[in-house]
Amino acid sequence: MATSQIKDCQLCFIGGGNMGAAIIGGLLAKGSTSQQNVIVSEPWEVNRKKVEESLGVRTTTSNIEAARDANVLVLAVKPQVAKGVCQELAASWSDSNRQQLPLVVSIAGGITLNALTQWFTVNDGRTPRVVRVMPNTPALLGEGASASFAGAGVSEDEKKLVTELLEGFSKVTEWVDREELIDVVTGLSGSGPAYFFLLVEHMVSSATALGLPKEQAQRLATQTCLGAGRMLVETSESPAQLRINVTSPKGTTEAALKSFAESGLQETVNVAIKAAVDRAEELGNAAFASTG
Numbered sequence: 001m002a003t004s005q006i007k008d009c010q011l012c013f014i015g016g017g018n019m020g021a022a023i024i025g026g027l028l029a030k031g032s033t034s035q036q037n038v039i040v041s042e043p044w045e046v047n048r049k050k051v052e053e054s055l056g057v058r059t060t061t062s063n064i065e066a067a068r069d070a071n072v073l074v075l076a077v078k079p080q081v082a083k084g085v086c087q088e089l090a091a092s093w094s095d096s097n098r099q100q101l102p103l104v105v106s107i108a109g110g111i112t113l114n115a116l117t118q119w120f121t122v123n124d125g126r127t128p129r130v131v132r133v134m135p136n137t138p139a140l141l142g143e144g145a146s147a148s149f150a151g152a153g154v155s156e157d158e159k160k161l162v163t164e165l166l167e168g169f170s171k172v173t174e175w176v177d178r179e180e181l182i183d184v185v186t187g188l189s190g191s192g193p194a195y196f197f198l199l200v201e202h203m204v205s206s207a208t209a210l211g212l213p214k215e216q217a218q219r220l221a222t223q224t225c226l227g228a229g230r231m232l233v234e235t236s237e238s239p240a241q242l243r244i245n246v247t248s249p250k251g252t253t254e255a256a257l258k259s260f261a262e263s264g265l266q267e268t269v270n271v272a273i274k275a276a277v278d279r280a281e282e283l284g285n286a287a288f289a290s291t292g
C-alpha cells in the first residue's frame, strides 16, 4: 500500500450511522485525519445530513463514488446489508480495472473474513486485504476499545496503519490471534457500553423508587460510574481489590453484593455475553447464506 500514515490516506466510510459517525468524530477530534480526507456513503438522508453538519465531511449516496479514491475503506453497515455492498464495490472495481484495491477495515458484527473475501473478489481473482475490527461507541470521545484480526495477505505495515487508525478513536487497541475471538470481543466491549448504560438505568430507577428525585439520582449514578471507571484505569488495583476496598465488613455494600450473588449475577452475565457472542456468529452465518 502506497500510503503509510493515516493522515495521508483517503478514508472512505460505507455507512454513516452510529458507529461510522462515532469513529469519524473521534478521528477528527484527535486530528488523526482531516475533513477533506474523509468521505461517507450514506443512503439515508437523515444520517447523511447529520454526518455533513456535525462532522463537516463529504458525503454521497453512492458507495462506488465514495470508494473511488479510497486507500482505506471502513465497512460500517449492518451485517444484513454487507453482502450487497461488498459485491457492488467488487463489481465496480472489476469494471474499472482498478490497480490498487483499498485496505478494507470491516466493523460489521459477525461477518467473517471468509465471507468478506468472497464477496469482495474482483473478476480477475484479486481481493482486497481485509482487517476485521470490533470497536465501540465511546470512539466518539476518543475513548473507544477496539480489537482486530488481520486476514490473509495483510502486511505488518498495513497492521500498523490500522493500529494508527484505531488509536485515533480508541484508548485500547488489541490484536487477537484467532478470528473467532472477534465475536467474543463483540460480546464484551462492542456491546459492552449498552450493558453499562442498562446498569445505570436500573440503579437510577431503584433510587428513584426509593424516593430520590430522578435528576439527582442520574447525576449521582453517572459520576459514580465515571469515577469508578477512572479508578479502574488510573489505579494499579484489580477490579476485585477496588470492590473489596468499598466493601466494609458487615456494611451496606456487603449487603448489596450478597444480594447480587444470591440472584446469580455472574451466571446472568455469563449467559448474556454468550448470547451476544452466539448472535454475532448467527448474523455472520445468515449473511453468508443469504442470496441478497
Ligand SMILES: NC(=O)C1=CN([C@@H]2O[C@H](COP(=O)(O)OP(=O)(O)OC[C@H]3O[C@@H](n4cnc5c(N)ncnc54)[C@H](O)[C@@H]3O)[C@@H](O)[C@H]2O)C=CC1
Residues within 6 Å of the ligand: 014, 015, 016, 017, 018, 019, 020, 041, 042, 043, 044, 047, 063, 076, 077, 078, 079, 081, 085, 107, 108, 109, 110, 134, 135, 136, 137, 190, 191
Ligand atoms: N453501534 C455499535 O455500538 C457498534 C456497531 N458495530 C457494527 O457497526 C455496523 C454499523 O452499526 P451501527 O452504526 O450501529 O448501525 P447504523 O444503522 O446506525 O448505521 C449503519 C448505516 O448504514 C447505512 N446503510 C444502509 N444500507 C447501506 C448501503 N447499502 N450502503 C451504505 N450505507 C448503508 C444506514 O442508512 C445507516 O446509517 C454494524 O455492522 C455493527 O455490527 C460494531 C461495534 C459497535
Ligand SMILES: O=C(O)[C@@H]1CCC=N1
Residues within 6 Å of the ligand: 109, 186, 190, 191
Ligand atoms: O448490537 C450490535 O449488533 C452491534 C455490534 C456490537 C455493538 N452493536
